[in-house]
Amino acid sequence: MKSVNKTTILNKIRLSGSISRADIAKETGITPPTVSSIVKELIDENLVKESHIGRSTGGRKPTLLQLKEDGYYVIGIDAGSKIIKGIVCDLVGQIHSRAEAEIWPNITKEKFLDCLVTVVEQLLTKDQHDTGKVLGIGVAMHGVIDIETGTSLSSVNSGLINVPIKQTLENKFGLPVKVENNSRAMALGEFWFGNENAVKRFAVINIGRGVGSGLIVDNKLIHGAQGVTGEIGHTTISLEGERCSCGNIGCFETFVTGDAIVRRAKRMIPTAPENLTAEEVYRLAKQGEKQYIHILEETGRLIGIGIVNFIHTVNPDKIILSGGVMKSKEIIFPIIKKTIHERVLIDKLREETIIEVSKLGDDITVLGAAALWLNDLFY
Ligand SMILES: [Zn+2]
Known part of the structure; x- marks a missing residue:
């Protein structure tokens, strides 16, 4: 959906912390007029903001661009074999609220999905931000996942098979859902929030x-x-x-x-x-x-x-x-x-x-689950 230039510029801003339009052009080799028009798009899309906190080298302070960290939120869920943990975080991985529910051995598919729904419900209630700003829900679960249908095919630790996670949460909340294996979500968590x-x-x-x-x-x-x-x-x-x-x-x-x-x-x-x-x-x-x-x-x-x-x-x-x-x-x-x-x-x-x-400690999996949506947004 995004052009190569747009992806490059968005990630340049994200990874720089803050940067001027001129430096983006210099460092990416994209022409200044193209940088300006793409930056305008990114500002209109609520992804980037201007700030004036840059160092002044005499005269007017330069206008710097930063990621608009609270422009969007994502929900990350870590569905473990003993506990389901959930977070709402912003685009830089800052956690704004948490919820969790305990699960038990030999839990049924229906009860497991009930617990999952409860955690998301709590997060959406606790979270004071505009629900319209929530990009989606990412769920990390151990075992084999069909990522196309968002189904947990088999998780040996919980004894659950064919759990329709994506379908259930999308029907309930009307937000898009991605489901991923927990080790892969961990990799995304490290990749996004461990500076990798x-x-x-x-x-x-x-x-x-x-x-x-x-x-x-x-x-x-x-x-x-x-x-x-x-x-x-x-x-x-x-x-x-x-x-x-x-x-x-x-x-x-x-x-x-x-x-x-x-x-x-x-x-x-x-x-x-x-x-x-x-x-x-x-x-x-x-x-x-x-x-x-x-x-x-x-x-x-x-x-x-x-x-x-x-x-x-x-x-x-x-x-x-x-x-x-x-x-x-x-x-x-x-x-x-x-x-x-x-x-x-x-x-x-x-x-x-x-x-x-x-x-990164114990939050790596929930952050990785949230990052399923960031990867979509930024690449
Ligand atoms: Zn084996």
Whole structure:
């Protein structure tokens, strides 16, 4: 819908913070008259505003252009397996209101959709802004999603199949809805709000209750022919081992999720308590308990192996690691990096592939869900 020049100028303004018309022309190579007419369009569309806060070099202060952050709002929903969290945020990811609803194991499709509707209802009631300014609703959910129909096809953790999320919310609220896999939404969250916009081939690997990844190439999320790009949790890393929720044996995720860490600890440590959790494993390891440190180091090595497979398949410029298991980064991240270092094919991969742990915290998924609409607006 937008011309290349318009996209370029809009993103130049967004990424610069504030910039003059003259500098846009200089930095993009677009002629000054074209810059002026496109900027006028963007101002009319409520996306850009003028400000006069720029530094003056004598005489009149220059007019600078900024993103009109409150020109539009988006709703982001993180439909987890225990809780549905929702936010209203503006174009720069500032969160204006929140709502949430707890869900429970073996919840029915109907009840799940009721909870989802309740969260959106609360957000729209709480939010004092003009509903006309809400661009749309983005929903992130674990499992396989049909993004065309906005249906959650299968989410093993909740046991739900064929949930018509988009259809239900659109009928109820009259706002457009996008539904996306949670790891992909996380990738968008990092991409938009973690300053990763300049990275050409960018990936987030999410290691929590499950394992997944999201890949963004040239500003676009990659889905693949059947929407399973990035399902690294279900790549096989052992011919033996436990049966995965997907039915296969030896999947990457059966070795590295929070539950997998607990199972390994119970198997290896005779004194491990029956109600052990992954958080407790980390706490004990931090206290210097050698056996628990060893469990996490082994987890780091296994995560490293999975990431090497990912690097060799996708060859991204940058990978951000996210999810609950990465909260123990102090212990596992050095081992992950060491394993990758030892196993990648060539020196350039060792030297140039950037691997970091997310700094965005628990809001990354809701922000990513909201960013489903930003990606549409800006590219
Ligand atoms: Zn599997």
